[in-house]
Amino acid sequence: MSTERILLGMGNPLLDMIADVSKDMLTKYNLNANDSIMAEEKHMPIYEELKNNYKITYVAGGATQNSIRGAQWLLPPNSTSFIGSVGKDDFAKALESASEEDGVNVQYMYNDVPTGTCACLITDNNRSLVANLSAADKYSIEHLKKPENWELVEKAKFYYIGGFFFTHSHESIMAVAKHAAENNKVFTQNLSAPFLPQFYSNLLDEAAPYWDIIFGNESEAIAFADSHNYGTKDVKEIALKMAAIEKVNKSRSRIVVITQGAEPTIVARDGKVTEYPVYDLEKSAIVDSNGAGDAFVGGFLSQLVQDQPFERCIDAGNFVANIVLQQSGATYPKNIKKEF
Numbered sequence: 001m002s003t004e005r006i007l008l009g010m011g012n013p014l015l016d017m018i019a020d021v022s023k024d025m026l027t028k029y030n031l032n033a034n035d036s037i038m039a040e041e042k043h044m045p046i047y048e049e050l051k052n053n054y055k056i057t058y059v060a061g062g063a064t065q066n067s068i069r070g071a072q073w074l075l076p077p078n079s080t081s082f083i084g085s086v087g088k089d090d091f092a093k094a095l096e097s098a099s100e101e102d103g104v105n106v107q108y109m110y111n112d113v114p115t116g117t118c119a120c121l122i123t124d125n126n127r128s129l130v131a132n133l134s135a136a137d138k139y140s141i142e143h144l145k146k147p148e149n150w151e152l153v154e155k156a157k158f159y160y161i162g163g164f165f166f167t168h169s170h171e172s173i174m175a176v177a178k179h180a181a182e183n184n185k186v187f188t189q190n191l192s193a194p195f196l197p198q199f200y201s202n203l204l205d206e207a208a209p210y211w212d213i214i215f216g217n218e219s220e221a222i223a224f225a226d227s228h229n230y231g232t233k234d235v236k237e238i239a240l241k242m243a244a245i246e247k248v249n250k251s252r253s254r255i256v257v258i259t260q261g262a263e264p265t266i267v268a269r270d271g272k273v274t275e276y277p278v279y280d281l282e283k284s285a286i287v288d289s290n291g292a293g294d295a296f297v298g299g300f301l302s303q304l305v306q307d308q309p310f311e312r313c314i315d316a317g318n319f320v321a322n323i324v325l326q327q328s329g330a331t332y333p334k335n336i337k338k339e340f
Helices: 023-028 045-053 063-073 088-099 132-137 147-155 163-167 169-180 195-198 201-209 218-227 235-243 292-304 310-325
Strands: 007-010 014-020 035-038 057-061 080-089 105-111 118-123 126-132 157-160 186-190 215-216 255-260 263-269 273-275
Touching: 007 063, 007 169, 007 195, 014 023, 014 045, 023 118, 023 157, 023 310, 035 310, 045 118, 045 218, 057 063, 057 088, 063 080, 063 088, 063 157, 063 235, 063 292, 063 310, 080 132, 080 147, 088 105, 105 132, 105 263, 118 273, 147 169, 147 201, 163 169, 163 195, 163 201, 169 186, 169 201, 195 201, 195 215, 195 218, 215 218, 215 292, 218 255, 235 255, 235 263, 235 273, 263 310, 273 310
Parallel strands: 007 080, 007 157, 014 118, 035 126, 080 105, 157 186, 186 215, 215 255
Antiparallel strands: 014 057, 118 126, 255 263, 263 273
């Protein structure tokens, strides 16, 4: 495989603030134990409360950046790039340093507002994510269209854009989607959170015909089904219906990949559903589930871009997710590698 930057990710770079908290903390802010939301005004005190009352682990985060770092972990050097928006502050320097240390070429857009953060509230083995996008919410297509950045788009052959980008950068999503279709490249996205199909359904529907691969978990798939009146909560049926959405680039089939935590991963393709078991892991070995879904996508993409068989993509996804479940946040230990 060439060491050209073959995989390009676009998403919201956030500094994760990970802390073990009591369930009272979730109740106080009306949060679910295993969810992902954008911070509203009522959630803003969380970040200061975490700093004042809890032991915080800071980890370079943001769902898409997590996945690209996970993919690079199993790829040859210089295989990946990432685009997103940050502030001109120490948090941005920490994000850039962490990603570049992992081998990811980051091309940030720098804004005058603070770098985004994500409160990762850990209760038992669950994680409740509350993202304050801040600078990440300021990404604009003008940055993408700069020659040095659009060159990354042109050189890449695979694209992965998190669903959270729909809230502010739909133009950028569509520019890359159309480039991928016109040049027979692989365009992949993630549903990312239940609120996206609930409140941004029209934007997802505009991008959906360009999806070559769409990832999500069971709650996100059900939210997508509800917003499209599928009349079912059966994840297999939902995956089949999503796979059947009209496609722009008809030279390859759409693949729908729905993870279900410890339950088998559902894959729909060509009118068929296949279930893939996940790795066995003792509950006592799980540190937290923050970033595990992102890690699965990263592992999957690491093999996809190397033209490996589909089963190997799934295996790599499960392997990387299994490793991250045993870490605090989406961290990829340098002393552990697996050749695929």
